[in-house]
Amino acid sequence: MATTDKLLLAFQHFDAANKEDPNTEEYQGRTYPKEVLYGIRMTERLNEFDPNASEALRLTARCQHICRWEIPRESYDMTREGYLRWRQDLKKFHAEKASEILAAVGYDQDTIKKVCFLLEKKQLKKNADTQALEDTICLVFLEYYFEPFAHKHPEQKTIDILQKTWRKMSDKGHDAALKLPLSKFSTDLVSKALSNE
Template sequence: MAAGLLTDLPPAYERALRLIDQAHAEDPRRIRLDASGKVVQETSIFSAAAGSSVGSAAASSAGKGGQDGDEEEKEKEKEVPYELHYAQKMTRWLRLRCPEASPVLQVACRAQHFRRWEMPRDTFPKTRPGYLTWRAKQKSQAAQKVTELLQQQHQQDPAGDALPQSDIDRIAALIRKEGLGREDSDETQVLEDVACLVFLDDQFDDFESAAKVDEDKMVGLLRKTWGKMSADGQKLALGMELSERARELVAKALSD
């Protein structure tokens, strides 16, 4: 994925990103990446058990190689907190989707799933209403905790670089995806596009097996994901490097 350059950030926003990443680094879920940054193995992000690991599609295919080659590749692998990996993926896809993104949008994208591991999906009923409740609470919690973090930045260093309260409020509104679908919600739509692109790029291959859903539901999920994206987001998705299985499901989802 060739990345463009995002608009340079003022010092206060750079500091905000560092604080957000420090919090992401506390995620107990770990993901293993190869030398190119691709997922090798991760803790299941779809369950409450932070300590249980599942092999990704990449791990399955890698396991078919020679043992010596596997050992060499393992030496090049690194383990990182999942939420830090996810947040950095959000920034990389934002570079492609909107290289002119404002500082506020850059911070909101980086904090989209802020401290998400503290409220696992499995703590809510495995029903559609349960999912919608969990999703709404996740957005509300992330926005609140990011607001508190960025306000503390100013309280701890009143004379230093700090974000204006109006920008903190806007970051929180973007995380909550307020106004999504309205004509004046361009930045919110960009954030939604980026979140969908990260799902397709980073989570989709594991979702089918981890969530134990059948093909029809996966196709339905893809159609919903596709419908959430703008034309620019869809164009990027079509150019994405997907697994053979993912390409097959995308073709079915877009065939009707």
């Protein structure tokens, strides 16, 4: 799909908001605000996974974690109920932030509604764009964030997370995941998780 000037402008605004992230990450010799790097990774992975993605989906991928640090996990009870409430509040927060930026850039209400629909992960397994977004999120997690996570947690918890991740993905997502350049450590854990599914 062609890249419009408006899309690039929205990306610039999303990235500018995420540059305020106090958390940083080193990657290939550079230091990035964490959510800026995440947004870039989401865009790159979506472009590869779904080259014909709609403009709304491309916008959503870039702003999926917009200003996430403003609602830290630690501000909620460290229970499953607290985690689920945090996730729900984040979806609404991301939708509000994205809507403000998209309106300022000049997007119409129809596009803004589509982005909010996707940010709230509605109709997973039923809506093609929601599923493509979820597949992209899972692929980015597996490629860049899974191994650091695995080193911090017991193997059984890691396998459980992998199995939950796998269930959210489509067959196309599974195929893409099995082609990721994972380390032997990660590949072995994926194999264990899938053999127990």
